[in-house]
Amino acid sequence: MRPAAWPRERAAARLLHIDPRARTLVDRNVADLPALLTSGDVIVFNDAATLPASFSVSTPRGPAELRLAGPGASSAEWSAVLFGAGDWRRRTEDRAAPASVATGDEIAFEGGLRAHVERVSSLSPRLVELRFDRAGAALWPMLYRAGRPIQYSHLVGPLSLWHVQTPFGARPWAVEMPSAGAGLGPASFAGLRARGVAVTSITHAAGLSATGDAVLDAALPLPERYAIGAPAVALIEHARARRGRIVAVGTSVVRALEGALKQGGGMLRAGLGVTDLRVGPNTRRRIVDGLLTGIHEPGGSHYELQRAFAPDALLAEAHARADALGYLGHEFGDRALVLAA
Amino acid sequence: MRIEGAAVLVTGASRGLGAALAGELGRRGARVVLVARGEEELFRRVDELRREGILAHGLRGDVADKQSVYPLLGAACALVGPIDLLVHNASELGALPLRELADTECEDLARVLETNLVGPFRLTKAAVGWMALRGRGLVLGISSDAAVVGYPRWGAYGVSKAALDHLLRTWAAELKASGVQFLSVDPGEMDTRMHEDAVPDADRAQLLQPASVAREIAGLVARSESFASGARLELGSLRKAA
Numbered sequence: 001m002r003p004a005a006w007p008r009e010r011a012a013a014r015l016l017h018i019d020p021r022a023r024t025l026v027d028r029n030v031a032d033l034p035a036l037l038t039s040g041d042v043i044v045f046n047d048a049a050t051l052p053a054s055f056s057v058s059t060p061r062g063p064a065e066l067r068l069a070g071p072g073a074s075s076a077e078w079s080a081v082l083f084g085a086g087d088w089r090r091r092t093e094d095r096a097a098p099a100s101v102a103t104g105d106e107i108a109f110e111g112g113l114r115a116h117v118e119r120v121s122s123l124s125p126r127l128v129e130l131r132f133d134r135a136g137a138a139l140w141p142m143l144y145r146a147g148r149p150i151q152y153s154h155l156v157g158p159l160s161l162w163h164v165q166t167p168f169g170a171r172p173w174a175v176e177m178p179s180a181g182a183g184l185g186p187a188s189f190a191g192l193r194a195r196g197v198a199v200t201s202i203t204h205a206a207g208l209s210a211t212g213d214a215v216l217d218a219a220l221p222l223p224e225r226y227a228i229g230a231p232a233v234a235l236i237e238h239a240r241a242r243r244g245r246i247v248a249v250g251t252s253v254v255r256a257l258e259g260a261l262k263q264g265g266g267m268l269r270a271g272l273g274v275t276d277l278r279v280g281p282n283t284r285r286r287i288v289d290g291l292l293t294g295i296h297e298p299g300g301s302h303y304e305l306q307r308a309f310a311p312d313a314l315l316a317e318a319h320a321r322a323d324a325l326g327y328l329g330h331e332f333g334d335r336a337l338v339l340a341a
Numbered sequence: 342m343r344i345e346g347a348a349v350l351v352t353g354a355s356r357g358l359g360a361a362l363a364g365e366l367g368r369r370g371a372r373v374v375l376v377a378r379g380e381e382e383l384f385r386r387v388d389e390l391r392r393e394g395i396l397a398h399g400l401r402g403d404v405a406d407k408q409s410v411y412p413l414l415g416a417a418c419a420l421v422g423p424i425d426l427l428v429h430n431a432s433e434l435g436a437l438p439l440r441e442l443a444d445t446e447c448e449d450l451a452r453v454l455e456t457n458l459v460g461p462f463r464l465t466k467a468a469v470g471w472m473a474l475r476g477r478g479l480v481l482g483i484s485s486d487a488a489v490v491g492y493p494r495w496g497a498y499g500v501s502k503a504a505l506d507h508l509l510r511t512w513a514a515e516l517k518a519s520g521v522q523f524l525s526v527d528p529g530e531m532d533t534r535m536h537e538d539a540v541p542d543a544d545r546a547q548l549l550q551p552a553s554v555a556r557e558i559a560g561l562v563a564r565s566e567s568f569a570s571g572a573r574l575e576l577g578s579l580r581k582a583a
Contacts, residue, residue, distance in 0.1 A: 162410070
């Protein structure tokens with residue numbers, strides 16, 4: 001599948017409706033989304049804004065690119081992955097290994113910001129936990145000044161921060177854009193509500209989609225933080241009691257909701273959490289009925305998650321159909337809605 | 342809207358009406374982020390508010406700078422949560438002393454529009470999506486009677502405020518059923534640095550105090566539902582009617 005190589009006009013996104021029960025595929029437009037849902041359904045967005053999470057840093061043993069992977073318990077604590085020489089123009093799997101870091105090492109960012117390595121993961125020496133030398137209002141502006149958006153080699157130029165924001169992002173917890181909701185803004189919410197569909201959001205710290213490190217990539221997604229507010233819980237429980245469908249916009253929402261339900265022992269509760277849930281073909285979904293997502297290549301974690309929503313043969317057929325129809329892949333590409341009518 | 346517990350961002354908040362309004366909203370239980378260009382005055386004001394027990398944060402930034410929109414909004418949301426009330430208070434008068442349009446440089450007009458109109462447009466665009474998603478929120482523009490009356494020498498400023506009023510009015514029409522509200526407030530003439538810059542020989546005894554105007558505006562915010570979205574509220578007329 002061809003990737004979308006640059007952000008596109010929002011209205012242009014196409015939508016392949018995959019109906020896992022009827023086993024049908026219908027070529028539509030994202031603007032048709034309200035017509036595919038019905039009164040009583042709830043659509044749940046991930047309202048995390050995207051941080052510019054790629055940094056040029058100095059480590060005790062040389063320069064590196066550092067990509068934040070997700071926030072920890074306080075604003076000063078983050079997990080991060082180190083990359084060797086080169087930048088996003090080179091495929092992650094072709095990048096050189098970074099100089100090694102050890103617990104206690106100081107990492108210097110542009111603009112005078114510093115962090116210490118608190119822990120090196122046993123999974124990979126490139127995955128570390130950091131503690132910055134400041135927090136809160138002293139830290140956020142410095143992260144924004146020093147960081148660039150994380151991006152990959154399928155793009156043709158460097159992104160600006162506004163390219164990686166959804167229209168409804170708020171708290172900057174995501175290090176990569178929760179892209180399934182890109183292009184859906186106030187007009188879409190009005191259209192959905194006019195249809196009787198409830199619109200709500202959770203916040204999920206969407207992490208890295210690739211590192212180029214085979215062991216790390218096989219472990220993605222890493223544990224991620226989420227926050228589920230009382231309004232979302234109320235709307236979702238109200239819909240479930242009336243057999244309304246819960247439609248997740250993006251794999252991160254599936255992870256937050258199914259992860260929270262698992263941690264709550266079958267109860268969805270408002271609050272903060274961290275989920276290590278990996279959704280795949282053998283996952284029994286207990287809360288999310290449908291998924292709006294990108295067009296994903298077989299093999300990656302997003303595709304694995306989709307397998308919890310539709311049989312493999314139908315997904316394979318959907319991928320081939322999307323390709324034949326000229327759909328574009330990746331974060332600025334087209335979409336799929338996996339939902340039984 | 343309910344001020345207690347609300348997340349609020351006020352631009353131009355280091356002095357004058359913005360500083361007073363941030364304090365007044367904070368006193369009523371809001372979590373406030375103050376944005377201003379000048380670091381020293383900004384953090385002095387934030388410290389004052391914190392000593393009062395107000396949950397306040399300062400972010401240095403220029404609303405006229407396109408690059409700073411998402412960093413300001415993102416940092417603000419990280420600190421106090423998604424923004425429920427956005428106050429466009431930062432304003433630029435243009436070249437001083439104020440001058441007639443015939444003597445106004447094109448670049449000066451552009452600079453005034455960038456701060457008073459385009460900056461609020463960008464910030465609103467970035468903040469309003471979450472508000473529409475949640476079905477609540479208020480965007481408040483600080484206007485001026487120069488938006489309505491064509492005063493000599495106030496051209497650049499007046500044009501920018503008329504446009505800001507219309508921007509919010511149009512947004513109100515477009516997001517009619519969204520639950521998000523847009524209001525403009527004309528506070529009247531206040532005893533502020535900006536007023537002194539504009540009218541150096543004014544009789545200060547005749548001017549309103551920012552703190553008392555801030556109380557009135559906070560009162561309007563608290564009963565914002567009683568106004569039609571897109572309305573332009575003149576504090577002077579409301580005062581007379583009361």
